[in-house]
Amino acid sequence: MGGPVAVHSSGEVAGTHRPLAWRVLPPSPDAAVLVLHGGREIGTEPPPLLNLPGLRMRPFAKEVEREAAEVDGRSLAVGTVRYRCRGWNGVRADAARDAEAALSDLAEQLGPVPTVLIGHSMGGRAALRAAAHPCVLGVVALAPWCPRDEPTAHLRGRSVVMLHGDRDKVTTPGDTDLFALQARDHGARVAGYRVLGSGHTLMRRAGDWHHGAAALALALLGMGPLPEEAEAALALQGRDPDGLHIPLGGRH
Secondary structure: OOOOOOEOOOOOEOOOOOOEEEEEOOOOOOEEEEEEOOOEOOOOOOOOOOOHHHHHHHHHHHHHHHHHHOOOOOOEEEEEEOOOOOEOOHHHOHHHHHHHHHHHHHHHHHOOOOEEEEEEOHHHHHHHHHOOOOOEEEEEEEOOOOOOOOOOHHHOOOEEEEEEEOOOOOOOHHHHHHHHHHHHHOOOEEEEEEEOOOOOOOOOOHHHHHHHHHHHHHHHOOOOOOOHHHHHHHOOOOOOOOOOOEEOOOOO
């Protein structure tokens, strides 16, 4: 017989990790959106309680919830991915493993509901890496971390929309462009937006980032209109560079 099991006040068993946390969970959702925050290249310690990358993504989740509430006849589950570690940690790819585990939990709880992932920086890389999961229709990647050797073949048949600030000095827009071209060449449907005047933290033009990401995620799920320029870009094939520098418009 084993010894007693330690349980936190939250009800979670000590030593376990639950990668999926729901913000909104209707009884029988038609679709789902998961939000993934950024992190570090290296960091095996857990994220702190006051986790600024996580706080940065809360307005994105709230905007998804707000816009989904205006869609008649469709219900949307909205969740976040919780990481075991602050960093990617080389070949361990911890954030991607947590994203994959969260998607497995989602499918177990909800069935094969169509899902879109919204990820920033390391979270964008994790979302793109985990997009082979059968529930995933697409990814909205915000200033994603896309190393030159990042795989893309698994994105065939997925829709990928990449938003990057032209003043980003942390993850470069040029690497995002190279990733987009390779993914398109491997059969992904890819569109790219430039957020002019904005950098990596998503603070400048924050409202445009929030609304743009939410609207595009819902559009990929068929819960809103897809902008004409994005639809045209997603239809391009091979290494066609068009449709990767669409200026993100401001809110009206």
